[in-house]
Amino acid sequence: MNEKIRELLAKLGNLPTPVETLADDADLYTAGLSSFASVQLMLGIEDAFDVEFPDHLLNRKSFQSIAAIENTVQQILAARKVA
């Protein structure tokens, strides 16, 4: 999952810094992730993992870092298993 997220971030994030140089917990907004690019990234992730972000997870924190995105997607997948 981490790799896929990094691949999408490289494609859609429009970051001035190469994604390989970012640590999992690096702040993506500080790295230059714009609000438009973050929406594109969300759409890409929804498509790649076949998930839909519920509204309560559509906030800055869920997309703050690669680790946060991974955690957010895991949360949705786990909730789906329970249901």
Next chain:
Amino acid sequence: MNVAAQVQLESLDVRAARVAEVARQHADAVDAEGRFPAEAVAAMKAERLLGIQVPVSEGGEGASFSDIAELCSVISQACASSSMIFAMHHIKLSSLVEHGFQSPWHMAFMARVAREQLLLGSATTEGGIGGNLRNSICAIEIDGDRCRLEKDATVISYGAQSDAILITSRAGKDAAPSDQVMTVFLKDQYTLERTHVWDTLGMRGTCSDGFLFRGEAPAEQVFPQPFAEIAAQSMLAASHLLWSGVWYGIAADAVAKAQAFVRAAARKSPGQTPPGAVRLAEISAQLQMVKSNVIAGLKTYEEARHDGEKLSSMAFAVAMNNVKICSSEMILPIINGAMLVCGIMGYKNKTPFSLGRNLRDAHSAQLMISNDRIYGNTSSMLLVHKQDTSLLG
């Protein structure tokens, strides 16, 4: 009891009504000469209205956005420029009140704003960023315990009259354009060199000249949290809600004039409905829509205020964007309708029904943060955010 404490015993409404009276006396001159409404701002200071948002524990009165939006509306019905200055000051103060508690310097400064009634200005726009205040070109230079900043600020409203300016920049020379911080500079810590003169269609009294800003201050005056967080959690909401209070006031004043016109006509010919009466009913309904919209927005904010997650959610951003769009667009047909009711008496200057200033001031609403930019921003969020379709939720 000192004078300040005595003033503060009276209700906010009473004090704002006195400010509105002063603002009204000078509104036409402020508009005609494009000058700063010094008398109205002096009255705001005398009525201690510049510090009301500061919590009681820090010497203010703990006024909410709803309280302040109401005062914006009251003052705007007399002079929209004065009201806009009041609104912009409180938008800046909200950054201190909502985000200043992590830093001793900002805490002390907010108390000082209340005590000394300091007028806060804002420098978020910059030449070359294309109107997107979430990007900066200029960068703050932090050198030990000092910070320095030079910014080509194409607009600083009442910059020349501000007692302090809150200014955005990149967090450092290597930071990305969106990696911004905000810093407070006091009047004796900066110089302003005028680059653009504010000679506009309306809102002529805000004196939003352009300046080359050069400042140097202790580094502790930089807000500790990123500007992105301040913008998302309080500034965006404060701007859209308090501006909407100002705009509602412009439209409410136009409807009041139209109603006075219709009532005067009705009294002259009893038994007949005056020709403008139906149109008045129409704009009254439209005004109610604007009012409901602003009230709903204020309620949404007050409910989310202490919930950081809610404040930074897309649902909240979309709701605030929609408040701004609705109030800035709706006031124009309302004022136009009032003009149709009052006819030539509304079109002419210096009659009791003159609507020229209302109409010109109101046209600024859809431009201060361009509605097209806001629509773009909302439309991108709607690609992932699903609209809440409940009525009360």
